[in-house]
Each structure stands twice: as C-alpha cells, then as structure tokens.
Amino acid sequence: MALPGTRARGWAAAAQAAQRRRRVEGAGGSPRPEPESRRAALYVHWPYCEKRCSYCNFNKYIPRGVEEAAMRKCLVTEAQTLLRLSGVRRVESVFFGGGTPSLASPHTVAAVLEAVAQSSYLPADSEVTLEANPSSAPGSRLAAFGAAGVNRLSIGLQSLDDKELQLLGRTHSASDALRTLAAARHIFPGRVSVDLMLGLPGQQVGQWLRQLQELLHYCDDHISLYQLSLERGTALFAQVQQGALPALDSELAAEMYQRGREVLRQAGFRQYEVSNFARNGALSTHNWTYWQCGQYLGVGPAGAHGRFVPHGAGGHTREARIQTLEPDNWMKEVMLFGHGTRKRIPLGRLEILEEVLAMGLRTDIGVTHQHWQQFEPQLTLWDVFGASKEVKKLLEQGLLLLDHRGLRCSWEGLPVLDSLLLTLLPQLQEAWEQRTPAPVPGG
Ligand SMILES: C[S@@+](CC[C@H](N)C(=O)[O-])C[C@H]1O[C@@H](n2cnc3c(N)ncnc32)[C@H](O)[C@@H]1O
Numbered sequence: 001m002a003l004p005g006t007r008a009r010g011w012a013a014a015a016q017a018a019q020r021r022r023r024v025e026g027a028g029g030s031p032r033p034e035p036e037s038r039r040a041a042l043y044v045h046w047p048y049c050e051k052r053c054s055y056c057n058f059n060k061y062i063p064r065g066v067e068e069a070a071m072r073k074c075l076v077t078e079a080q081t082l083l084r085l086s087g088v089r090r091v092e093s094v095f096f097g098g099g100t101p102s103l104a105s106p107h108t109v110a111a112v113l114e115a116v117a118q119s120s121y122l123p124a125d126s127e128v129t130l131e132a133n134p135s136s137a138p139g140s141r142l143a144a145f146g147a148a149g150v151n152r153l154s155i156g157l158q159s160l161d162d163k164e165l166q167l168l169g170r171t172h173s174a175s176d177a178l179r180t181l182a183a184a185r186h187i188f189p190g191r192v193s194v195d196l197m198l199g200l201p202g203q204q205v206g207q208w209l210r211q212l213q214e215l216l217h218y219c220d221d222h223i224s225l226y227q228l229s230l231e232r233g234t235a236l237f238a239q240v241q242q243g244a245l246p247a248l249d250s251e252l253a254a255e256m257y258q259r260g261r262e263v264l265r266q267a268g269f270r271q272y273e274v275s276n277f278a279r280n281g282a283l284s285t286h287n288w289t290y291w292q293c294g295q296y297l298g299v300g301p302a303g304a305h306g307r308f309v310p311h312g313a314g315g316h317t318r319e320a321r322i323q324t325l326e327p328d329n330w331m332k333e334v335m336l337f338g339h340g341t342r343k344r345i346p347l348g349r350l351e352i353l354e355e356v357l358a359m360g361l362r363t364d365i366g367v368t369h370q371h372w373q374q375f376e377p378q379l380t381l382w383d384v385f386g387a388s389k390e391v392k393k394l395l396e397q398g399l400l401l402l403d404h405r406g407l408r409c410s411w412e413g414l415p416v417l418d419s420l421l422l423t424l425l426p427q428l429q430e431a432w433e434q435r436t437p438a439p440v441p442g443g
C-alpha cells in the first residue's frame, strides 16, 4: 500500500511520518518483495573536506568553492542512471559517505533521496546514514539532515584526547565531538555511531582504554574501532619516516583491539564484524550488505565503488564498478553519459566466491551454508574445506568453526582473520579447480 500523498510531500516527509507510525511503506515503485537480484544498497560519495587530516588517504578534495547545485544535479542524474542500468527496483539502505558529507547541504541529501524514491522503491524505514564531522555538524544542521530523510548518523569522533586530535589534524576538539554526539542522540535516538581510532603513534594501552571507558558514558548503540593504518603519501607517514614520531607498534595496537572488544562485550555490545560493535540490535544494514556480498550501487566521484549485475542493460554478470576520481572530470562525464563510471570489471564465479568467503568471515555469523549455496549451489562448504588438513588444524586450534550452521571465526579467530584467509583462499581455489564442472546444456 502506498502512503497517501507521498509523492507530493516528498520522500523525507513521508519517511518521517512513517517512522512516527512505525510502518513500512514507501514512495515510488511498489512495496512487494523483490528478488535479491532487484535489490541493492546505495552509496553516495561527497568528495570534499574542509582540511586534510594527517592520516587520511581516502579520495577527497579541499576545494576553494563548491558548485553545489551542479554537484547535486550530477549526483541525482548518476543515481537515476545506475538504478536504471542495474534494474534495481528496491533500495534497502543509503549511505552518504566521504569526504565530509555533513558539509553538503541538507537540500542536496533530500534531492538524492527523492530521486532514488522516484526511480525505485525506497521503504520509509530504510537505513539512511550520513557521516558527520563534529566541526560541521551543529545540532540545527543535524536536524535539517533529519528532515531531509537521514535517520542514522556516523560521527568521526576518532579520539577523546585533544593532543591526539591535533596529531590527526582534526578540526574539532574532544568536547566538540561530545557535543555533536549528544545533539545527534537527541535527534536520532538509538541510531548514532561513532568511529574511534586506535594504535596511534605513541598511544598507550591504558590511556586508550580510559578513552573507550569514557566514551561508554556518552555513546549510543554503535561503535566502530579502526586501527590506524599508516598510509604512504600522508603527513603522518612522512613524520614517522623522518623519525619525528614513533613508528606504529602493531603489538600494542593488537592489545588495544583485544582489550577494547572485551570492554565492549562486557558493556553489552555484540561484535558483529571485525571493526563494528552494536547493542540493542543497532547493526548497520548498509554495511551488512557489503559483508554479505549483496548488490550495491556507488554514486559520486572519488572512486565510489559498486557491485551489481547490470540487468537493466541486459547484463548477466556481477561487475565491480569504480567511479572517476576527480570531481570536475566526473561531473563532465555525468553530464555527457549520465554516469561517471571509469572502470567496469566483470567478476568470475571464483572471484565472487572469494569475496563471499573473505567478506562473510568478517562477521560473527560467518558464511552460512544457506548463504554460500545462493552463490555456489554445487560445491558445498564441506566439499571445499571439510577434507583439508590445514583447515582441520585451524578448527582444532579453535580459531575456526565448521558445523551445521556454516563456517565462521571464533572469538579468538576473528582478530587473526587475515592469516586464516591465507589458508582458506588457496583451499577454495584448489577445490574450485578440482570440481566437476556442471554439464553444458545441450553439450
Ligand atoms: C574516510 S572517513 C570519512 C568520514 C569523515 N570525513 C570523518 O573523517 O569522520 C571514515 C572513517 O575512516 C577512518 N579512517 C580514515 N583513514 C584511516 C586510516 N588511515 N586508518 C584507519 N582509519 C581511517 C576514520 O575513522 C574515519 O572516521
């Protein structure tokens, strides 16, 4: 049933009304269940930041001025084009990431959501996340994003120590971040996440754990812990290279992570993924789609990634798609072709299975038999891993579990997933090469 007056009042207003009534209804398209192949998550990239943080090598630009009307038009156009090419009829979540999307105007966010709701079915209770930097997200602005249709906020808090924030080149203080967090919780109760970094140069375990404990007094139901990765080309990398800052200590970082996840577990958080913790069921459904290898469309410049089968253009193979990096070039391409996709890489069946394995094992449920079967009906998880001596060793060490539910990491195994994959991926490749190929129809 469509919500009366939805189109006229816009998706955002409809979403708010529906949230108030706790009903699942929507705007464009039909609310009937769509098959997996017609559903997707949608990522929208806002490429601009106020200032370059010392550690960040994500694709972002520090512009003199932003032609926001032109950018808005292009984001809308590209979202419409990719929805058409993919043949996706139901968008289950939208994530505005960056860069710093809290610098975009709420009007732009509303325009993209309207376009999505007109080109597909966007249920009124879909998760719509916006990433916000504390320095560009006063309460009034957050409320305007809420009115535009955002219903989840991810705050880049990073640290609760002003000296560390300075080292990271952030434009906010710890008290700015806590103020933003309080305002966000008021507007999006139960739907606010914070990013906290660990393993910074010179950071001590006890001092970092005290930050985490302090954060527990203020946070909502979702926390992401990100270990600093020192990226070539960043200011922090140069400072460490030149000896101005101590090198990263991976053992200390591992201890912080280990003790941090224990603290969060005791505080009632479920570690549902390597870096992500939620309580009261506040898991991010958007990110869950990535880990479950669902379809997602990537809109916007600076390398937004997508993975989908271009059904609308007659395609049958899942493709990895990467957008043009530089925003001005991307805009030109969108104006000419309707999209700024720079690279399309068709994915082979084995490549898809490798992703299913590597992404699925990041989650606490791992790869279930049912999930695996959706991607590979002939070769079971037992066929692939059941007879391997190396895998048996990992099972005996208690790092992995293979049972009636499927394959997953244990609590002890999750932090060393990368090393487990060094055994599991070659095992998958070997089993794939030795499988009996399905008969060719008519052959
Ligand atoms: C790319 S940022 C975009 C969001 C927003 N601009 C911000 O800074 O909060 C998303 C998250 O990635 C994480 N991140 C960025 N660079 C990182 C690095 N070199 N190592 C670890 N985490 C990083 C930060 O925690 C950040 O909150």
Ligand SMILES: C[S@@+](CC[C@H](N)C(=O)[O-])C[C@H]1O[C@@H](n2cnc3c(N)ncnc32)[C@H](O)[C@@H]1O
Pocket: 043, 045, 058, 097, 098, 099, 129, 131, 154, 193, 194, 195, 222, 224, 284, 287, 296, 297, 298, 303, 304, 305, 306
């Ligand atoms: C590191 S995650 C942080 C998520 C956050 N902790 C949460 O729970 O919502 C978000 C960042 O990943 C990157 N990202 C996510 N999805 C992407 C996609 N489809 N294409 C390109 N970058 C993406 C963006 O830089 C975005 O700022």
Ligand code: SF4
Pocket: 048, 049, 050, 051, 052, 053, 056, 057, 058, 060, 098, 099, 100, 133, 156
């Ligand atoms: S961490 Fe966030 S604010 Fe800082 S440069 Fe990267 S994207 Fe921009």
